[in-house]
Amino acid sequence: MRVFKELAIIVGILLFSYVIQQLTKMPVPAPVLGMIILLLSLLLGVVKLEDIELVSRFFLDHLTFLFVPSGVGLMVVWGIIKDQWIIIFLISLLTTILAMGITGITVQLIKGNKGGDK
Amino acid sequence: MTNYLDTPLFGIFLSLIAFQIGMYVNKRTKMAIFSPLVIALIIVISTLNFFHIDYEIFNKGGSIITFFLGPATVILAVPLYKQINRLKDSAVPILIGIIVGSSFSIISVIVLGKMFGLTEVVIKSLVPKATTTAISQELSAQIGGIPAITIAGTMVNGIFGNLMGVYIMKFFKIKDKEAVGVALGTTSHAVGTAKAMELGEVQGGMSSLSISIAGIVTVFLAPILIKLLMG
Numbered sequence: 001m002r003v004f005k006e007l008a009i010i011v012g013i014l015l016f017s018y019v020i021q022q023l024t025k026m027p028v029p030a031p032v033l034g035m036i037i038l039l040l041s042l043l044l045g046v047v048k049l050e051d052i053e054l055v056s057r058f059f060l061d062h063l064t065f066l067f068v069p070s071g072v073g074l075m076v077v078w079g080i081i082k083d084q085w086i087i088i089f090l091i092s093l094l095t096t097i098l099a100m101g102i103t104g105i106t107v108q109l110i111k112g113n114k115g116g117d118k
Numbered sequence: 119m120t121n122y123l124d125t126p127l128f129g130i131f132l133s134l135i136a137f138q139i140g141m142y143v144n145k146r147t148k149m150a151i152f153s154p155l156v157i158a159l160i161i162v163i164s165t166l167n168f169f170h171i172d173y174e175i176f177n178k179g180g181s182i183i184t185f186f187l188g189p190a191t192v193i194l195a196v197p198l199y200k201q202i203n204r205l206k207d208s209a210v211p212i213l214i215g216i217i218v219g220s221s222f223s224i225i226s227v228i229v230l231g232k233m234f235g236l237t238e239v240v241i242k243s244l245v246p247k248a249t250t251t252a253i254s255q256e257l258s259a260q261i262g263g264i265p266a267i268t269i270a271g272t273m274v275n276g277i278f279g280n281l282m283g284v285y286i287m288k289f290f291k292i293k294d295k296e297a298v299g300v301a302l303g304t305t306s307h308a309v310g311t312a313k314a315m316e317l318g319e320v321q322g323g324m325s326s327l328s329i330s331i332a333g334i335v336t337v338f339l340a341p342i343l344i345k346l347l348m349g
Contacts, residue, residue: 007189010189010192010193011189013192014188014189014192017192027260027261027341028260028337028338029191029253029256029257029259029260029337030188031187031188031189031190031191031192031252031253031256032191032253032256032257032333032334032337034188034191034192035191035192035193035194035195035198035330035333035334036195036334037192038192038193038195038196039195039198039199039330042195042196042199043199043202049196049199049200052193052196055189055193056193056196059186059189059190059193060190060193060194060196060197063190063252063308064137064153064154064155064251065133065134065137065154065158065183066183066184066186066187066190066252067155067187067251067252067255067269068133068136068137068155068158068159068162068180068183069129069133069176069177069179069180069181069183069184070180070184070187070255070265070266070269071155071158071159071266071269071270071273072159072162072163072166072173072176072177072180072266073173073177073264073265073266073269074159074163074266074267074269074270075163075166075167075173076173076266077264077266077267080237080239080240080264080267081240081267084235084236084240087234087235087236088236088240088244088267088271089274091227091230091231091234091236091244092244092247092271092274092275092278093274093278094226094230095223095226095227095230095244095247095248096248096274096275096278096279096305096306097278097282097286098222098226099219099220099222099223099226099248099304099305100219100279100283100286100287100290100301100302100304100305100306101286101289101290101292101301102218102219102222103215103216103218103219103222103297103300103301103304103305104215104287104290104292104294104297104298104300104301105290105292105297106211106214106215106218106219107211107212107214107215107294107296107297107300107301108211108292108293108294108297110210110211110214110215111208111211111294111296111297
């Protein structure tokens, strides 16, 4: 029985986010808006972790599977990227290295300046 | 043969089998490059190509699976909530690190993409790639990218970060445990977090916390930076 209530909470938040997104035309995807609303609800204690325990564990444990069909879509758009895929790949590698370095250096520098211990 | 497969059952069945095989191979090899998703994609795409089955037929079932990404993304608030007390001690460096890292990731993709002559739609598809797949592919559709390309870019970020993260940290002399965790989570999402968890509890927790925050930050920054740099 509990799983219906849990699903209703999640689907309800998502539906609410969808309506808000449609009304305000804000450039934030409805599911991300829903995630922010759920986070606030948890922080404010409106929703408790136990209220969504079963559903959240199920989805978090099996999240990666949900990307299979969208990923398969690569075969459809392959025509668009096939001449440039090596460049796309190299840019992806390079930006990953640089962004990772910059992120770490920033955190380390700011912590260092505040005299925090390592 | 295609006529008989014109039901959502086909796409769902093929996805399930392919992912199951992917999980099995991943468990056996324990290598980030053989992620269950990568293997599943290879199996599904090869199968469809071999039997000349259209993506549209597959996606009748596929779109049902994709639909559940919506609720799954909402639930990403749960791991964020569980880790949020880690922000107490050094919230400022962590948040600034995530904001700087996410901005840099977006800007570097746009600048390099333009420099090497990538088309606008491909650049937009790559902009959200550092964030977790649930968020990156939603954001991609929102800003005019192609989610399938975004997912490929997101996998590169995750897998490369997982494999090379330790060396990247060494190269940039990043030793602070929190800094290592934030860097991995911000740029390599959950796949990088798997490596962070191997490194230690602080690194893992920080990385996990950074995934969703980087996602939210990117969702708000991407449209602005695209307008500024590509408008």
